[in-house]
Amino acid sequence: MQPRFLSLLYPTVSLLSGLTVSVQVYSETEAEPDSTLPVVEVSASADASADGLSSPYAGGQVAEGGKIGILGTQSNMDSPFSVTSYTNEYIKDKQADNIGDVLKTDPSVRVARGFGNFQQVYIVRGLPIYSDDIGYNGLYGLLPRQYLATEFVERVEVLRGANAFLNGAAPGGSGLGGAVNIVPKRAGNEDLTQVSLGLEYGTQAYLSTDLSRRSDDGRFGVRVNASQHDGDTAVDGESAELGMAAIGADYRGESLRVSADFGYQNHKLKRSQPSINIGAGLLIPVTPVASNSIAQPWNYSNEKDVFGTLRAEYDFNDHLTAWVAAGIRDGDESGFFSNPTTINTNGDSTATGFQNVREDAIQTGETGLRVKFKTGSVDHRATLSANVYSSESKNAYGFSAFSSIIGNIYNPFPSATPDTTFFTGGDMSNPLLTAKTKTASIAIADEMAFMQERLLLTVGARNQTIEDYAFNYDTGAETDRYDESKTTPIAGVVYKINPKVSAYLNYIEGLVKGEEAPDTTSSGAPVGNAGAILEPYSTEQIELGLKFDSGNIGGAVSLFESRKPISGLDANNVFVELDNQVNRGLEISFYGEAQPGLRVLGGASFLDADVDGKKAIGAPNTQANLGLEWDINAVYGLTLEGDLSFTSAQYADDANTQKVPDWSTLGLGARYVMDLWDDQLLTLRGRLENVTDENYWASAGGFPGAGYLTIGAPRSLSISATIDF
Template sequence: MKSNTIKLALALSTTAAALVLGNPALAQAQSDDQSSKDDVIVTAQQALKQVVSSGDIGVLGSKDALSTPFNVSNYTAQLVLDQQSTTLGDVLENDPAVRTTYGSGNQSELFVIRGFALNGDDVSINGLYGVTPRQLVSPELYEGVQVLNGANAFLFGAAPSGSGIGGGINLVPKRADKTLFRATASYNQNSIFGGNFDAGGRFGGDDAFGLRLVGVYRDGETSVDHEHRKVGVIGGSFDFRKGPGRFFVDFGYEDQEASWSRPSVRLAPGAAVPGAPDPTYNYGQPWTYTRLRDLYVLTRAELDLAPNVLLYSAFGFRDGHEYGDYSTLTITNGVTGDGTASRLYVPRTDHNQAGQIGIRGKVTTGGISNEFNLGVSMNFTENRNSFSFGAFPKAVRTACGAASTSFCTNLYNAPIVDRPTNSTLPSSGGSLTDLPRVARTEFLSLFASDTIGFFDDRFQITAGLRQQKMIIDAYSRGTRLRTSEYDKSATTPVVGVIFKPADNISLYANRIEGLAQGPTAPLNAATINPGEVFPPFRSVQYEVGGKIGFRGLTGTIALYQTKQPSAYSVPVSPTQVQFVVDGEQRNQGIELTLNGEPTKGVRFIGGVSINDAKLTHTLGGTNDGKKVVGVPDYQVNFGTEIVLPFMRKMTFTGRVVLTGKQMIDVANTQELPAWARFDLGLRYNMVMDGHPITMRVSAENIANKAYWASSFGGYLVQGTPRTVKASLTFEY
């Protein structure tokens, strides 16, 4: 701890030195004209928007906040920079409808929107699925992180991995809109040093060509003891804009590593919920790791056929390689923390392609407007993977009677054991060198919609249909033969209504469906049907809401109800579970958000979400009325930024994150208590030779509270300890 404190002190003192030396007001006298110019630059930096409610709404195109019958938030690149976000989960800490957890035993981020899962596989880029790097994504590459609360099968199509029923996330690449060079040096507790750059500009006749490049590198130990992260990212965009046409190429390469990570925790049947260990304590093993390498490329062409008619096409692909030794801890005694842990090795590759062609236009006749959309979209995915459990020696498993694929451990005093040998033969887990194809999907859809506007578009009705064909094949890892095939079509309609009683007020309602590939049973030693693929299912959502823009603020309220089949794990023995689809999950709730700057020097980000998630129509009615595992009754994310009149270059930031109690098991006999977290920070803007410089320091979980953050899927995920971040950004 002492060495960590020294490192932090050095990092902050270096930043402070740069602040003092770089501040002309402290280093040398300035003329009144120069001071005035610097004040203008500082004010401009502080006024950059962090959240906007407009953006691309799938096939409907770009819409402002008051002209869409859906609840949408767009977190900008400025927010990513100001909050020093390093993952999508960091960005979504601002959204009260979203919670971030982790996958089974690994470090993949899993998002829970309106109480339903959104896998990393189902995050889209520019409206295309299957192209985004899975598991972990660096937000520095993107101009915006758009969150659409609610089902979206018509807007984006069916998500390829079977999630996204409660909402979607769409990433918007950065583009070269102006000359820019920005460099940032960063520090994350305990010893993660790194930085990023962002450069771009336009060139050629009439600035027809544009190029934007972004790079990121970080390496070091996190605030969790011994946990190590390494990130190397390069990405960018090239575009050509001339006359009525535009052409874009976006690309990215991500190389991410996480080692000795703190694992998720499962409770054996009858085990009490243990108290969360010390916030920094790591009960994982040094041989656990995740290695992710993803390359993606997207192209997009647009042609203005007429002033209000756009023809567009898009295509993208991703090649992903993933390797990891994962571990899940199962608690058998919640009082002492005794339990067992396992090992799962998974090599995996993904080869995905996606495309879209469409036409969008708007015509007005006799005071009635018609905005039409027609198009086709395609998505192809192929997943190859194998798995192997570990064979542990008797010396590390005899004391607790653990099976050969597990070892004895303790949540509060975990012994270090050697990495085990493989225990699974290729006949069941597949070859670890020549990876077998496990799943292949082909999604093809045709979509059409029309938005009719009356009274100068104060009243709008949107109606649309998407005809979707889903071909899903599953294969045996051992024999490599196809074991199941699903080939069916479904029509997912949408109806939306907007009424604007005033220029700054919009009331809306929608009825929209979700369509998803069936879930896959988790790959781990505790699940008796690992890798089993279930048939696709659909959901129905009803929503009403309102939006208001007032004095720099955008406020929203949404009331919704969504139903879909329910999937979860049920115990079949003290150490094993079976993944099943049983009954229906019905989520209904209210969302309130408030984003913007009501007065100069004060900014709000966030809101509150209330969710009532229950099981219905379960087998024999056994679990009817039970609360859904891992879905809190309420969620609050609310941040404030304040610039004091007598310290105009300084911005003070604060955020509170509240989460209600969560059920751990389907029978609702175990629960996690509610928890609260507080974050604090500051930014200092200054100018050196006409160039903006920003220093940032923040601390998340300022009280260093130990708590279980999530029980989604029946797995306990511990909240991160107090984490201090510091950065220094120079712009040319």
């Protein structure tokens, strides 16, 4: 696919422009570089860039565009990629607590779980994005590894499809089917003093504050967010606690823009529902009652993170701009898990106790240069960018005797805290360095505008180097390493059929480091090459689509195909590259305001994820979402909302003998906004999730080759009151 496609494209580029570099286009109204700096609303700046944030689309739930990696912020109609950017307004109105709560409303995304812990995993186009591989203003590895509270978030941007050129290789080994980028909050033009009180699941309360101020001249801004959540969840016996704080500051001068962020999050879980493995040869059992925890009383997960970023952008003149960004994170995790494996159709199970600690230290940075110029009638915006990433992880673990914990998923009962010294690695009180990853890349891009910006063409390439090291848990001695480089190209075309319809085509690749062999199988058996790291591999994707924008309603239809190697355990419990997965799909999305006071958001995804004639684990054929909001004219300030979510059947094993049933959920909500005194507002929100109290298996797998199941959330009520002082 790649040589044939590029052999047609590159001569075309040479004929059209005489150049073979790549980048971004001018704005829709710009014919050539302006002699003055563009006027940008302060409220639209979240990353120290002149582009700032895309404006909200009609209805305010999503934005008109989003950040496209090193190409910067682009409108949907100008971009040869499929992107949705969910706004802070949408996040607050849905009372979303975390990133998974936001993304579960996307028809191309479903939320799964990491291997052996409670890490959120986002399945996009049938492929995982680990929560530690989401970006923070374009930088990897800076956000808490397992879970992120939405109080940090201004926008959640979802890019569907491979993206190695745009963002660089995700260091955690995922992101081949898409990318998620988090945009932090900034002070707007108007002062903000907001306090929210909420009660979730009946007994979990929270208090949060959101404050921002700007200087009189508008150049300096500070925004502070803090929140505390604590209490039981809708699952009987389960509790959660979260504390967070964030500070975002920015400066905007005539030529210099600077932003800085600091974040802290402390997240604790007790007796959270475990993942459930289904014994080989058994059919998928009936889902246990979702409101009853089957976790052991000694199960817990703690995660604490501190992170920060600094970004600056400088205009040398009207044509040349440079930027630099850097970030760090320190994270500490500990947990005690026991994920049961069913052994018969009655729900009897066995489990192994697993205890671990982990410490992470991340440093990352990026720099770039962007220039605008013309060749004949062709407008160019060329970009040169480089980034680096470094992470060190210290780990230690301990297992109890295999299958030492007896239980039943339908009639759970407590077991004594097991001894986890049966099989150990490292010192739990003083873990050693066990993994180190370094990446570096350089990318060049040129986005060209022809025919008075009716035809947009983007080409480019990124050379990526990945270094990975593994070390013995007990001695610290190096056990495995590799140092590999690979160049991944990009080619994208947008043709504006008319002002309301754009057609696009892209070829792009994904690239990740080789996966690390787990220490044990899902049943607790040791892996023959435990800790070994496989060589990097890439995916190839081609995508064709149409986008439309009527002014009030927008959307897209796209067809895509991607191909990736897959790794897993062979018959001898050795972790190797096994096969190729070919994903072909059709995606439909729509959003906006169908008529004044009636907002819509939804779509459908149809996917064929093929592995040697079988369906890939955890890849449903059909996913669909429909969300509606209706402002009630008879009661000023009252809005009713509802959303439906459907996920078709999927498989939990490679042989496709364990079929997970389809599921649907209904959510209903309402909000009421009233004036208090001196133009102050009170917003009351209420939301009931899983209205019909369905018991269902929400996901299968999340880690390559594994088919563990997670139980969907039970019916739960959330209410909140927000006062704007």
